[in-house]
Every structure is written in C-alpha cells, then in structure tokens.
Amino acid sequence: MPEDRRLEFRIGINLGDVIVAGDDIFGDGVNIAARLQESAQPGTNHIAGAVYEQIRHKLPVAISDLGPQSLKNISEPVQVIRVTRADATEPGRTGAIPAFETPPVPDKPSIAVLPFQNMSGDAEQEYFVDGIVEDVITELSRYPDLFVIARNSTFIYKGRAVDIKQAGRELGVRYVVEGSARKADNRVRITVQLIDAEKGHHVWAERYERDLADVFAVQDEITQMIVAALPGRVEAAQTALAKRKPPQAMAAYDYLLRAKDYHHRRTKEDNVKALEMAEKAIELDPEYAQAWAWKLCILGQSWARGYGVIRSDLAAVADRIAATLERLGAEEFECHRLLGAARLYFFSDHDRSLYHHERAYELVPNDPRIVSQMGELLICLGRHEEAIEWIERALRLDPSEASRRVAYLAQAQFFARRYEDALRSSRRIAPLGASHHAFMAACHAMRDEPDAAAAQAREVL
Structure with missing residues (x-):
C-alpha cells in the first residue's frame, strides 16, 4: 500500500484489574495500558511484562525487551516489551531487527551465527542447543580480524524460516552460519554450514558426532574450520589462543x-x-x-x-x-x-x-x-x-x-x-x-x- 495511504496503529496492552462504572472504565490496568500505547511508536505494539508471560511460547511473535520503563503518572517502573508478528514484513525486511538504517557490510570478514535447530525431538533440550551456539559465537568473537554479530541479534530469528540473503542484509554481514544439534545419552551430533549470504551458496559444511565429554573440543574445531574457510588471512591474537578451562564434571x-x-x-x-x-x-x-x-x-x-x-x-x-x-x-x-x-x-x-x-x-x-x-x-x-x-x-x-x-x-x-x-x-x-x-x-x-x-x-x- 502506498505510504501516504497506510494506516499505522500503536497499541498498548496491560493485564490488571478494571473498574467499570456505566460507560467508563478505570483502574491501574487501564491507566498503564494507555501509557503503554502512548510510549509506542506508530506501527508498533507495547505490552506489559505480565502480558508477555501469558503469551510466551503460545503466539508467533517477535519480541524486544525494553526493560523497566518510567511511564507518565505511573508510580512504579513497568516492564515494557515491544511486540511484532514473527512473520511481519516490510519491503526488504523481515521485521526481526529494529528499523534503523540497514548497516553496511564491514571491510573485514563479517559473520552471524543463527540459532541451530534442535533435532532431539525434545523441547527440553533447547537450552543445550542454544548453549552450543552461544559458545561458538563467543569463540569466533575472540578473533580481532573478524566482525561477529551478537547472540541477542541472531536469536531474533529463532524458530523462524530464514531467508539467508535477507538475514545477511538485515544484520549487515557477508557470511551466515546455520546448523543443528542433537544430544542423546552421552553422545552429541552437530551439523554446521557456512553460507555466503550475498551469493547464497555454501562455503563449508561438516557433521560431528562425538562423546558429550568432547563438546568443548568440537566447539573449538567448528570455530577453527569456519575461520579457515573464510577468505583472506584471519589471525588470532595470542590471548585468543587461550583455552577455556572445562569444568571437572x-x-x-x-x-x-x-x-x-x-x-x-x-x-x-x-x-x-x-x-x-x-x-x-x-x-x-x-x-x-x-x-x-x-x-x-x-x-x-x-x-x-x-x-x-x-x-x-x-x-x-x-x-x-x-x-x-x-x-x-x-x-x-x-x-x-x-x-x-x-x-x-x-x-x-x-x-x-x-x-x-x-x-x-x-x-x-x-x-x-x-x-x-x-x-x-x-x-x-x-x-x-x-x-x-x-x-x-x-x-x-x-x-x-x-x-x-x-x-x-x-x-x-x-x-x-x-x-x-x-x-x-x-x-x-x-x-x-x-x-x-x-x-x-x-x-x-x-x-x-x-x-x-x-x-x-x-x-x-
């Protein structure tokens, strides 16, 4: 729809008691909802933290936690969550990243590691799969010659069908890593792919199946293989060579x-x-x-x-x-x-x-x-x-x-x-x-x- 004909709403939603008197409604529930609505920008929805707790994992929404906010005439700070549909789209955007200017791709090799798929069939294992990804992001971030997008930004894509080229544009990176992981008994299976987000083709892929006790070595190997597959010479600082000390158990x-x-x-x-x-x-x-x-x-x-x-x-x-x-x-x-x-x-x-x-x-x-x-x-x-x-x-x-x-x-x-x-x-x-x-x-x-x-x-x- 042409921009000059588009209607953009801003909505505030709160969960709380409401007092009904004739045709009027009163109470903190109403007052906070009104202030949430005022705080939202056109085209966005703001909900209170209590509302988010009721819809979490139940509706296909993308959220951005804005933290406790002081709202006009409200005595206590209110936890504010910005909500968009998980499939909401604008021209050239998926709605995942805040709508600031599209970032340029850096001169140095740039990379984003997207959330891996949990292949265990057990939703309770999500924490393990996400933890693997978080560790790989940290290990890649050790290299000063790389530009690595943070976990918070890449995990906005979790649970969604991702267009790699579009994700690369939104995040401002040339390369994207995606994969899957499965933990069963004392074994772990991890599949990883490095993709050129600009051209859409695979640069490197590998599958690992190891004992769970070797998970740190696998993470290090994945990091080293990704770095080796990138163009040019990527050097690690001496401090980046320091190994993490694994726990005793x-x-x-x-x-x-x-x-x-x-x-x-x-x-x-x-x-x-x-x-x-x-x-x-x-x-x-x-x-x-x-x-x-x-x-x-x-x-x-x-x-x-x-x-x-x-x-x-x-x-x-x-x-x-x-x-x-x-x-x-x-x-x-x-x-x-x-x-x-x-x-x-x-x-x-x-x-x-x-x-x-x-x-x-x-x-x-x-x-x-x-x-x-x-x-x-x-x-x-x-x-x-x-x-x-x-x-x-x-x-x-x-x-x-x-x-x-x-x-x-x-x-x-x-x-x-x-x-x-x-x-x-x-x-x-x-x-x-x-x-x-x-x-x-x-x-x-x-x-x-x-x-x-x-x-x-x-x-x-």
Whole structure:
C-alpha cells in the first residue's frame, strides 16, 4: 500500500484489574495500558511484562525487551516489551531487527551465527542447543580480524524460516552460519554450514558426532574450520589462543547452560531458576569460574530489573563472588567481563573496573556487551568522545539492544557538548519515558531553546 495511504496503529496492552462504572472504565490496568500505547511508536505494539508471560511460547511473535520503563503518572517502573508478528514484513525486511538504517557490510570478514535447530525431538533440550551456539559465537568473537554479530541479534530469528540473503542484509554481514544439534545419552551430533549470504551458496559444511565429554573440543574445531574457510588471512591474537578451562564434571556445564537459558528469558521467576542452576553447577565444581561469574550476572539482573533485591545485600554477595573469582585467577572472558560490570555498577570502583574491561576486551574484542560496558565506564571517567566511539561500535555489533545503548550514547554526546547529536539519539529511543523527556529538555536548554525545553518538561509532569 502506498505510504501516504497506510494506516499505522500503536497499541498498548496491560493485564490488571478494571473498574467499570456505566460507560467508563478505570483502574491501574487501564491507566498503564494507555501509557503503554502512548510510549509506542506508530506501527508498533507495547505490552506489559505480565502480558508477555501469558503469551510466551503460545503466539508467533517477535519480541524486544525494553526493560523497566518510567511511564507518565505511573508510580512504579513497568516492564515494557515491544511486540511484532514473527512473520511481519516490510519491503526488504523481515521485521526481526529494529528499523534503523540497514548497516553496511564491514571491510573485514563479517559473520552471524543463527540459532541451530534442535533435532532431539525434545523441547527440553533447547537450552543445550542454544548453549552450543552461544559458545561458538563467543569463540569466533575472540578473533580481532573478524566482525561477529551478537547472540541477542541472531536469536531474533529463532524458530523462524530464514531467508539467508535477507538475514545477511538485515544484520549487515557477508557470511551466515546455520546448523543443528542433537544430544542423546552421552553422545552429541552437530551439523554446521557456512553460507555466503550475498551469493547464497555454501562455503563449508561438516557433521560431528562425538562423546558429550568432547563438546568443548568440537566447539573449538567448528570455530577453527569456519575461520579457515573464510577468505583472506584471519589471525588470532595470542590471548585468543587461550583455552577455556572445562569444568571437572560435565553435569556442571549442563547446569550452567540451563542457568544461561533461564537468565536470557528475563523474568523474575526465570531469574530465580537461573540462580538455582548456577548454584548447582558451583556445588558440583566449586572451582568452576564461569559458574561463579554467571551467578554474579544473574544477581545483577535481579537488582537491575527490580526483583526485590536490596542493593546493599547484593553488593555484599557480589563482593564475595568477586573475591572468589579473583582467588581462582580465572583468565576467562566472562569472568573479567562480569567482574568489570560488578566493579562499575555495584562499587563504583572505576580503576579496578577498567582493568577487568581491558582484559576482557583483549580476550574477546567482538563481544558487544564488553564494548558497550567500556563505553559506559568511559562516561564515568569523563572520556566522553572515546565513549561515543565504543557505544556506536556496540550498536553495530548488536542491533537488537538499541534502546538501552542509544540512551548511553546520548549521555556521552551530551557530556561532550554535542547536544544536537544527543537529541537525535534520544529520538531513537522507544518508549520515551519521563527521564528521557527530562534529558531532552536539558539538551534544548543547553542549546538556548526555551520553548522546546519547556515542551519536553511538560511531558515529565
């Protein structure tokens, strides 16, 4: 339909009590739904977290978790989820990635690893298959000569029929990896294909069938074969050659994969289950540094999402876990990444945080989480122009996490006195909460635009 004739709706949906009085309806359920509708951009739907819990796994929708948001005249932050149909299409798009500009393909070899198919016939094994993919993405991200798209962006395609050429265009990569995995008894079978997304032909394919205990060796072999099949010379930094230390018991690794799976679901109930799984992994192997690191991450999510955790209590637990990780001397990416985050967010220990961030980046330079965190840390250190560069790179590595990172980008631009850029970035954030309007009012005030500043300030009231 021509764009000038297209009707674009924005919809807000909440789950809560409603008071009916004659022809009118009242109550928090209605008020929050109205604010969700206002926060949505034309053509998008925003639902509360409680609604998502009722439809998860039941409807073919693609979601983007925007986190807790402050909505106008609503006293408590509301978990906001942006929803689109899984098969929604626009010209040239699948609806998977936020509709910012299509990213250009980098000069260096660029690659995205899509979710593998679970061939076990058992939906309960999804966590294992997803964990294999996540590990392969991390291993590829160790290579500084590659450009690797993040898990969060590639997993938007999970459970969908994917046009490889279109996915390559949306993600801005030349190569795509797809495959399948099956775990049965103590055996694992993995099939992998490397595809040229521009031309649509296969570059390399292999099938592996090994003992479950060899799964780490298989992941390393898959990574090395993918890198070898790419054109040109791809060199690993010396730190990338460091091998992951496997757990003493495979069951500990299995529990860690379950913990990650629950963690990625981002609900209060799943966060509790994630913590239980991480603690079981630690119980089986008290020296398993990655399990300790992920326990720290899960606790951090409890605090960040307002799951009833008291910050002072969490900081005490985080301090004990950090001490344990430093005692173990774990030279692993996840350990340094999460220690850096803990030192930044819980303790404001910027010097120690910088050490861990720099070490994590040396180990895995393509992970958008460490790239973004480094940008946030540089804001705190007053190095605002550098922060802008880091956050912009994180946005390119992981387009799916745009709103949160764009907010930090706007902050860095504001402190760098690039107020017009800060306003432009802020307009990309959805939904715009009270804090965002207050920030935009400050930008207009610094540009000596009192009318525009007043208009934004009114949105806060």
